[in-house]
Amino acid sequence: MKHRTFFWFFLPSGLAMLLFIAFPIVSVLIQSVYAPHEAVLVTVENSGPFGITKSTSIDQEATEALRAAEPLGRFVGSQIYFDRGHLAINELASLWQTTETWGDFTSRLGNLPFYRALSFTLTYTFTTVPLLMALGFMIALAVNTLPGALKGLTIFFSLLPMIVTPIIGSLILFWMIDSRGVIGSLLQYLADDPNLSLKASTPLVWISIIVYGIWHSAPFAFVVFYAGLQTLPQDTLESAQIDGATRWQQIRYVTIPHLMPLVTFVALIKLMDNFRVFEEIVGFNAEAHATSLSWIIFNDLGGETRLLSSASATSVLTIIGVAILLSPVLVRTWRDFNEKSH
Amino acid sequence: MKHFKLALLSATAVAAFATTSYADGHANCGIEAGRVSIVGNEFPAIQTIGSGAKACASDTVEVKANLTADHQKINVAGMTGNPAEYTTAIVANSSIVALMNEDVIRPLDDLVAKHGDGIKPNQLITVGGKVMAVAFMANAQHLVYRDDILKEAGVEVPKTYEDMLAAAKVIRDKGILQNPVGGAYKAGWNLAQEFNNMYIGYGGQFFKDGSAEVSINNEQGVKALEMMKSLSEYMNPDFLTHDSNATSAEWKAGNVALMNMWGSRTGALVDAEGTAPEVIEHTSLASPMTVGGGSTAATTLWWDGWTVAKNISDEDAEATFLAMKAAIDPSILNETTTPQAVWLIDGYEPSPQSAGVFGAVEMAATPYPMLPYQGLLHTALGAELADFMQGKESAEQALADVEAAYTAAAKENGFLQ
Numbered sequence: 034m035k036h037r038t039f040f041w042f043f044l045p046s047g048l049a050m051l052l053f054i055a056f057p058i059v060s061v062l063i064q065s066v067y068a069p070h071e072a073v074l075v076t077v078e079n080s081g082p083f084g085i086t087k088s089t090s091i092d093q094e095a096t097e098a099l100r101a102a103e104p105l106g107r108f109v110g111s112q113i114y115f116d117r118g119h120l121a122i123n124e125l126a127s128l129w130q131t132t133e134t135w136g137d138f139t140s141r142l143g144n145l146p147f148y149r150a151l152s153f154t155l156t157y158t159f160t161t162v163p164l165l166m167a168l169g170f171m172i173a174l175a176v177n178t179l180p181g182a183l184k185g186l187t188i189f190f191s192l193l194p195m196i197v198t199p200i201i202g203s204l205i206l207f208w209m210i211d212s213r214g215v216i217g218s219l220l221q222y223l224a225d226d227p228n229l230s231l232k233a234s235t236p237l238v239w240i241s242i243i244v245y246g247i248w249h250s251a252p253f254a255f256v257v258f259y260a261g262l263q264t265l266p267q268d269t270l271e272s273a274q275i276d277g278a279t280r281w282q283q284i285r286y287v288t289i290p291h292l293m294p295l296v297t298f299v300a301l302i303k304l305m306d307n308f309r310v311f312e313e314i315v316g317f318n319a320e321a322h323a324t325s326l327s328w329i330i331f332n333d334l335g336g337e338t339r340l341l342s343s344a345s346a347t348s349v350l351t352i353i354g355v356a357i358l359l360s361p362v363l364v365r366t367w368r369d370f371n372e373k374s375h
Numbered sequence: 376m377k378h379f380k381l382a383l384l385s386a387t388a389v390a391a392f393a394t395t396s397y398a399d400g401h402a403n404c405g406i407e408a409g410r411v412s413i414v415g416n417e418f419p420a421i422q423t424i425g426s427g428a429k430a431c432a433s434d435t436v437e438v439k440a441n442l443t444a445d446h447q448k449i450n451v452a453g454m455t456g457n458p459a460e461y462t463t464a465i466v467a468n469s470s471i472v473a474l475m476n477e478d479v480i481r482p483l484d485d486l487v488a489k490h491g492d493g494i495k496p497n498q499l500i501t502v503g504g505k506v507m508a509v510a511f512m513a514n515a516q517h518l519v520y521r522d523d524i525l526k527e528a529g530v531e532v533p534k535t536y537e538d539m540l541a542a543a544k545v546i547r548d549k550g551i552l553q554n555p556v557g558g559a560y561k562a563g564w565n566l567a568q569e570f571n572n573m574y575i576g577y578g579g580q581f582f583k584d585g586s587a588e589v590s591i592n593n594e595q596g597v598k599a600l601e602m603m604k605s606l607s608e609y610m611n612p613d614f615l616t617h618d619s620n621a622t623s624a625e626w627k628a629g630n631v632a633l634m635n636m637w638g639s640r641t642g643a644l645v646d647a648e649g650t651a652p653e654v655i656e657h658t659s660l661a662s663p664m665t666v667g668g669g670s671t672a673a674t675t676l677w678w679d680g681w682t683v684a685k686n687i688s689d690e691d692a693e694a695t696f697l698a699m700k701a702a703i704d705p706s707i708l709n710e711t712t713t714p715q716a717v718w719l720i721d722g723y724e725p726s727p728q729s730a731g732v733f734g735a736v737e738m739a740a741t742p743y744p745m746l747p748y749q750g751l752l753h754t755a756l757g758a759e760l761a762d763f764m765q766g767k768e769s770a771e772q773a774l775a776d777v778e779a780a781y782t783a784a785a786k787e788n789g790f791l792q
Contacts, residue, residue: 071789072476072747076585077503081468082510082719083676083742089585090502091747093478107789117783124779144768144776146758212613227553230612235765318616321562321761332758335448337473337750342787 065345067106070099113346153323158307161246169254195252203316238322404431404701409694413440415465420716427702454479457686462695480682486696510680511703512716517731523657524632536666543609556609557634561618567756573599576666576673587790592774600770638732662734672740755780
């Protein structure tokens with residue numbers, strides 16, 4: 034393709050990417066290195082239905098002048114990235130000095146919001162992604178062997194978990210595992226313990242969310258793999274059968290290698306998606322047991338006093354996290370591409 | 376989200392109704408022209424205010440309302456633009472602070488001077504001598520109990536949290552209820568609010584005098600947390616996921632005999648829908664409890680009121696003031712609306728539902744502080760106390776975490792150096 038043609042061909046998508054991807058990232062970056070001005074506080078007398086009290090308030094006129102002089106706020110550089118709400122450098126250093134064993138260090142690390150969120154986010158991502166791909170693959174194989182008339186119906190029902198909005202789906206499971214819900218009561222009956230509560234135990238909450246995550250995302254892996262199965266080279270498969278390959282050997286040596294590019298694709302998408310786990314935590318009311326980076330952003334923006342700079346810093350850290358997570362897959366794809374083009 | 380949709384639907388329905396009653400509404404509100412746009416929380420009393428303001432709609436006056444539980448996530452953003460999307464926000468003593476911090480609401484002195492007749496002086500919320508809001512109702516958390524269960528157990532109505540614990544033990548030991556205590560202890564805002572109550576009850580101060588420097592890691596703080604922990608042992612084990620709604624549902628199902636609950640929610644506890652008959656008959660209200668031998672009620676006093684946006688034309692501001700004033704006119708009080716709240720409006724006759732809130736006022740309970748940085752502390756408490764409640768760390772460690780989280784946030788927002 035000529036450079037000129039390429040330029041005009043690429044221009045619309047390039048502009049859209051600039052507008053919807055690059056600019057927002059730049060904006061978030063800028064917001065994360067600026068913080069609100071130092072508040073000018075005054076003591077005032079307040080009165081209302083409950084009498085008169087002395088209180089503190091912000092001097093709006095003085096603050097107005099500060100804001101007009103520097104509308105972006107006060108430049109703080111990387112301060113917010115390193116404070117306790119994020120990477121917590123000072124806290125990490127003092128933990129390192131005061132703790133003696135690794136176990137103690139990691140358990141105290143869970144006390145810092147960023148690392149607590151990261152530990153759940155990573156556990157969630159690395160357990161759900163392989164399991165949902167395995168489950169999706171098995172469903173795809175099973176559906177592929179069904180007679181034609183049943184296929185359409187089965188595909189439709191298999192896709193339902195993905196169609197249900199995550200917040201609704203997780204709320205439904207949340208109510209089912211309530212100590213007065215269907216699953217919660219059943220477990221109490223089976224364990225013969227009337228005080229057993231899934232929602233009061235951190236490991237059980239994590240497992241519930243992970244099970245939900247697999248249930249919700251398996252259909253995505255299923256459709257992609259099912260589509261891949263339709264392009265299986267029949268002659269290779271037939272020759273394998275003639276050679277006496279068992280069903281397992283056919284899957285292992287013909288089907289899986291054929292689907293490998295799709296496995297990479299599903300892994301990429303789902304690693305990215307699951308690293309941003311959020312609705313599940315809200316739906317399960319799980320913030321006492323499990324938080325994620327996205328949940329921290331939500332919490333910073335949802336309080337009575339918003340922490341915009343803090344939320345921006347967490348957003349940037351999330352982007353960096355996704356980049357690190359995807360780098361092995363991306364590097365591999367790049368190598369494959371180079372090998373093919375040479 | 377569902378609530379939001381419902382609120383929108385009902386808002387549309389009310390709007391349609393309001394247009395038909397235009398002649399009447401117009402005559403009462405005295406607005407020539409303008410735009411009124413309300414954002415606020417959604418509970419019955421505020422729905423009443425919303426529809427009251429909508430009655431002022433006419434060909435020249437546009438009135439709309441967005442009443443949602445997520446109001447404080449959208450009100451600052453919706454009032455920052457010029458002209459602001461919302462001309463008024465219905466707020467409480469905690470949420471007005473965010474609007475004042477961002478300077479998006481206007482002083483109402485001139486409008487009160489011009490149109491303020493009929494508004495009582497104690498309804499005017501003044502900050503540093505300027506009227507910033509007009510309050511229409513009072514609210515507080517207080518004791519709600521089941522008189523039949525207390526009688527069966529042979530215990531008195533608790534006056535202190537220590538009494539409450541003792542009563543809960545008797546009720547459990549006699550096998551009447553397994554988890555007799557209810558409480559909105561959901562991690563986040565609710566849990567933080569329960570800590571605030573208890574800490575105030577023990578006589579604690581949140582900040583070093585006159586500064587934004589937090590000081591809660593002290594004896595009172597530890598005692599407050601330990602009391603909360605003891606209470607939680609008599610609660611449904613899922614208590615860290617129970618907000619006011621879920622706690623009310625437990626009450627309505629008859630699973631709970633004692634709880635600290637919002638006055639504005641007591642009406643809904645005994646409505647016929649989904650409530651066990653014995654609960655309707657035997658739900659009783661009492662004043663807030665004290666704790667640790669102190670005389671200060673372990674609760675906070677709240678007002679709900681309306682503000683007027685800064686970034687709107689004077690005409691719209693006047694229209695908004697008049698419409699909101701009409702919405703809190705004494706004429707709105709009737710059989711349905713009177714029990715919805717403890718109204719601060721003239722002509723309000725206390726109903727049985729108001730006993731708890733009046734009790735709080737009589738005990739001279741502490742109003743929730745209107746400090747610019749109180750919200751940051753509230754958020755930090757909500758995020759950091761759950762570990763202690765689960766027994767994962769000591770009270771001192773939890774309070775140290777709260778202080779550290781608050782300090783980081785306060786530094787970011789320019790309240791601390």
